[in-house]
Amino acid sequence: MQHYDYIEIKIPAKAQYVGVARLMISGIASRLGFTYDDIEDLKIASSEAITNAVQHAYSEEEDGEVVVGCALYEERLEIMIADHGTSFDFEETKKHIGPYSDTSDARFLREGGLGLYLMETLMDEVKFHHEEGVTVFMTKYLGRERGEEDVKRTANS
Amino acid sequence: MNLQVELLEQNSVQYFKVVGEIDAFTAPVLRERLAAVEDVQGLKAELDLSEVDYMDSTGLGVFVGFYKAVSANGGHVKITGLNKRLNRLFEITGLNDIIDIEQKESEDNNATL
Numbered sequence: 001m002q003h004y005d006y007i008e009i010k011i012p013a014k015a016q017y018v019g020v021a022r023l024m025i026s027g028i029a030s031r032l033g034f035t036y037d038d039i040e041d042l043k044i045a046s047s048e049a050i051t052n053a054v055q056h057a058y059s060e061e062e063d064g065e066v067v068v069g070c071a072l073y074e075e076r077l078e079i080m081i082a083d084h085g086t087s088f089d090f091e092e093t094k095k096h097i098g099p100y101s102d103t104s105d106a107r108f109l110r111e112g113g114l115g116l117y118l119m120e121t122l123m124d125e126v127k128f129h130h131e132e133g134v135t136v137f138m139t140k141y142l143g144r145e146r147g148e149e150d151v152k153r154t155a156n157s
Numbered sequence: 158m159n160l161q162v163e164l165l166e167q168n169s170v171q172y173f174k175v176v177g178e179i180d181a182f183t184a185p186v187l188r189e190r191l192a193a194v195e196d197v198q199g200l201k202a203e204l205d206l207s208e209v210d211y212m213d214s215t216g217l218g219v220f221v222g223f224y225k226a227v228s229a230n231g232g233h234v235k236i237t238g239l240n241k242r243l244n245r246l247f248e249i250t251g252l253n254d255i256i257d258i259e260q261k262e263s264e265d266n267n268a269t270l
Contacts, residue, residue, distance in 0.1 A: 015182040
């Protein structure tokens with residue numbers, strides 16, 4: 001098996017700690033040598049996943065936790081974000097992801113659903129696992145350019 | 158991890174200067190500040206994001222909501238001072254075709270952040 005270093009943080013499922021986990025991701029990405037733009041992509045994608053977990057996994061009264069684990073490989077960073085609460089309806093949410101189109105009437109603009117789209121656009125791979133909560137696995141490779149073509153392909157798929 | 162929202166009125170334009178990070182924690186603050194003016198008929202609003210150093214979909218959601226409310230009341234929203242990163246977010250989400258946005262002048266060639 002390929003060697004990797006592993007770093008994990010467990011945060012209370014509260015919005016004020018999303019930024020704390022984001023700082024950790026930023027530090028790790030910087031240590032691995034990602035470019036400035038890639039680090040920003042990683043910060044946004046992981047914040048989207050953590051925000052989903054914080055906002056949807058637990059009810060108001062529950063004191064839940066979100067685990068963010070990072071596997072540092074030589075040529076890639078794998079991030080796992082897991083909650084153990086009731087999962088949000090991923091399939092339903094997935095139907096609504098995608099970019100806005102300029103033909104959309106202002107009245108029908110969605111205010112949510114962009115988070116998943118951004119995760120899939122900004123990372124090289126995103127996978128979801130559903131079992132006692134939701135786990136998101138995201139991968140970004142070092143030195144891989146994601147040009148306009150990639151963005152378009154993701155948008156149309 | 159903080160957000161400040163300043164409101165100035167200039168020649169009947171409601172000018173908001175947003176400073177800091179917009180995420181799940183701070184977005185409600187921004188939403189509340191904007192909601193206070195969004196029902197004004199024919200509102201002209203400018204949101205200056207030149208000092209926003211982080212934003213994700215929670216921020217985009219707030220701007221979409223504000224844009225919808227202001228448009229419904231016959232007003233106009235302009236978002237200004239976007240750095241390359243923020244501009245890219247508006248581009249990949251297609252919001253740049255819907256909302257009136259303007260890039261930071263110094264961002265034409267190189268990222269200053």
